[in-house]
Amino acid sequence: MENEKIHIEVAYALPEKQVIIPLEVAIGTTIEQAIQASGILIVFPDIDLSVNKVGVFSKIGTLDQVLREKDRVEIYRKLIADPKEVRKRRAAEGKKMKKGGGDLTG
Numbered sequence: 001m002e003n004e005k006i007h008i009e010v011a012y013a014l015p016e017k018q019v020i021i022p023l024e025v026a027i028g029t030t031i032e033q034a035i036q037a038s039g040i041l042i043v044f045p046d047i048d049l050s051v052n053k054v055g056v057f058s059k060i061g062t063l064d065q066v067l068r069e070k071d072r073v074e075i076y077r078k079l080i081a082d083p084k085e086v087r088k089r090r091a092a093e094g095k096k097m098k099k100g101g102g103d104l105t106g
Contacts, residue, residue: 006069010038012047014077019043025067031056032063034073047075 006029010021021038029037031054041047053076055061067073 009072
């Protein structure tokens with residue numbers, strides 16, 4: 001059982017490109033250790049693990065979370081717009097468009 005490895009991936013996406021780095025790591029490896037081992041912090045120096053959230057398969061996790069076979073570690077970017085605010089704005093715009101149904105003058 002000594003030296004057993006698991007296969008994982010580390011993923012990071014920008015609007016224009018996505019990077020997925022496959023890795024073989026020791027059992028007991030944490031999210032933070034996997035990110036460090038992937039070298040992704042060198043490729044994307046804008047990633048700040050004290051700011052960016054991380055997770056496994058779209059589920060928020062912690063840097064000290066231990067990984068399992070075939071986990072995909074994801075590094076999330078900060079949202080530019082608050083999704084709740086965007087939905088409110090769209091809903092308000094939709095109500096304005098529906099009111100009145102258009103002018104039939106003439």
